[in-house]
Amino acid sequence: MALGKIKADTLEHSTAGSLDTQYVVKGSAKAWARSGSAAINESFNTSGFTDNGTGDYTIAFSSAFSTNTFPGTTAGLGTAARSVNYSNSQTTSIDLDTFVSSTGSRTDTATGFQINGDLA
């Protein structure tokens, strides 16, 4: 592959210690996106967004995860109190479910998420 490459096992600061690069490789998000109810606005490692109905979305990944038990974080965007769950994790997709926090009823909400874990 015609790309520049730096190989290093450790990053070392002049005074503040060192860091094994595995922490960076293993610890960085492998997929993330910000989406509205009808499209993806910003993303990485996602292939498509499916609107399954009010407050019910599926995000598909391009580079699959090695397991379907990966950890992730989600957020509802905006000022209203919203809850965003992720469910039905597959190695190539997750479902995002968005609710009104006070009532638990589904609602359309702009969301953001990031998924960590190992890639296949």
Place this chain on the structure above:
Amino acid sequence: MIDTPEFQGTHLFDRLCWAKENLEGHQSDYRVVYEDSVDECAKILVPDPNWMACALQGGILPPVWVYHELARDEAMPTFTKHTRGYLLHDTEPMPAMTEEEAIEYLIMKDCPQSVWRNWDTGNKPKLVICRKEQLPGTREWRNAWKITEELSVTDLAA
């Protein structure tokens, strides 16, 4: 147009990093509307702009059958972890696609196989490719959206 490096054998994630750095996202006007259950509303698949850029560029994405193989592995009751991830990275990447070919690929990747393999069986199509302007302008009654029964599986090209 920038040339794609020789990516066969390179981890797909690294290819996506290259694409994010070098390709402009492409917001497609196409939408895929499908129904996978008579009891649920129609679902709408929207292509990711960065993914679409990769498809149009060529030399980045693996063939779609690779995803089907991984899905088959994952469906096994004994599945805990992928052992054939190399298929994503070592299989010869897809050449540049047109936007329409990319949508067909995405349907086969991200829609249930039960939908796209049998899209034209039944009284109306289970799947329709349309432009986003053809969708309702507001999300009122979103959970009641269905593919119209006026569409016939025999004259869809009209």
